[in-house]
Amino acid sequence: MAEQNILTYLPVLPSGELVGSAAELLGAAAQLGTPVGVIVTSPGAAEDAARAAGELGAAAVYVAEHEAVGTTLTEPAVNVFSTVWETTQPEALLVPNDIDGRDLAARLSVRTRSPIASDAVGVHRDEEGIVAHHSVYGSAFTTESATTHGALIITLREGAVDHRGQAVTPQIHRVELGELTGPAAAITGFEASVEASTRPDLRGAATVVSGGRGLGSAEGFALAEQLADALGAGLGASRAAVDAGYAPHSLQVGQTGVTVAPDLYIALGISGAVQHLAGMQTAKTVVAINKDPEAPIFDIADLGIVGDAFEVVPQLIETLQARNS
């Protein structure tokens, strides 16, 4: 039997680069069948993006370029995917579990009558088909799910899959955008994010340093940034720190933020509320620095330090720097 087509949604950044999740989407697709990339973008960006997809393992790439991508929400992508779906008869579609990925998954699920396996952290195939792995209730339980029959749409948690595809020269197919008929929201403005951070993305970073309300102010939060930079780590924050305006929402770790599973997680001035733990308790090693000896974060920390972060962290950075020079 020929290998089944596994479609992946590969969003493109304004810079023309593929979004970071492309590598893991194609990696996961390679574990299941023939990875097929689909790129729907504003005119000009598709060729380079398609080649980049090949380097990440896409055997075939379907590309569509159209102005509507920048002016109409979701519908252009749904339109192109409906066409590619007909042509490729996929066994599964993998999308990033982000806002745009979920909207696409939702519309296609209803149109193609395919169920959704949501927030998957891994995939495999058994005799009966594709199985998605999930980590639910703040990682307290692990589950596996599948579809009763037909194709499965999977929203893949960012940073969760390590497998990578093999570089190939992809077959590139152009797809025309059909007439947009369904009602859709208009995109009336775009503002590029200012921070061109050189830090590794929080999702998928080997080390994450997070700061909480205990850092006291936006200036105090710089302590977490300094430690993150000293360690080459991704930066995170608690919801209280985000609510207080110390850090942008995109850095929030926890139940209603990002879920991370790094090798090392360092929590500074974070109490350890259950909703925060939900986003980080599968880290391999947890270090917590907190003034309050009773803080619940110590219950799950491999090394807990009862102390003032503003004293402990500078000394840590100094010691590490002295060692490295």
Added chain:
Amino acid sequence: MKIAVLVKEVPDSYGERRLNLTTGLADREASDKVLDEITSRAVEAAVSHAESADGVEVALVSMGPESAEATLRKTLAMGADSAHHVLDSALAGADMTLTAEVLAGVLQRIGCDLVIAGDVSSDGTGGVIPTMVAERMGAAHATSLDTLSITDSTVAGERAAYGGTVTVEAQLPAVVSVTERLPDARFPGFKGIMAAKKKPLETYTLADLGIDAEADVPRSIMLSVTESPARTAGEKITDEGDAGKRLAEYLTEKKLV
């Protein structure tokens, strides 16, 4: 204008949340049940719009077990006008496909111009129901909005996009979902609580909506459930002026730096 708010009852995340290891279903006895915080923000958005504009009616819509009725009653006290509850034993363990079909079914039955939902629920964490409902209703969607503005004929807001933020706007009818950037819910006052007792709360079965939970359509099924081992506390030290150095040693020893 009629605004429907999709509200969901969930196990309280402050308490223990469990899955039944045999059936894979949420263990409803294990936890206290609360209105999902994000849906309380959706209610707040609807009710505060109703206060600022003329002729706006707010209906709460929920699919959930019997206990959801008490949660709906409590939520009515925030200032909504009516509540609509789909209650049917065939819905235990419903997947997203069925949930979206049911919610779109009630929404079409009661009729509305705007649907406001939460972006992602705290238990299922799918984040797809609002757009699935929009597709079934033939309406536009504008999901995960960090800001929200409503007029008689449009709804608009900002949301995260690849490499920035976009502003989106949809003509009504539309389905939107909001993020926790929106204001927290109000505490209902005594007057609100008293008034809620007399507000209409209707219950629907699947038969009422003409939906067959057993229809032979593809469904998501759970194959296995395993409980992860709980994390335990390791070493705890108190800073005596050298904790930074000791931490450096610890990280170096464990090859973490």
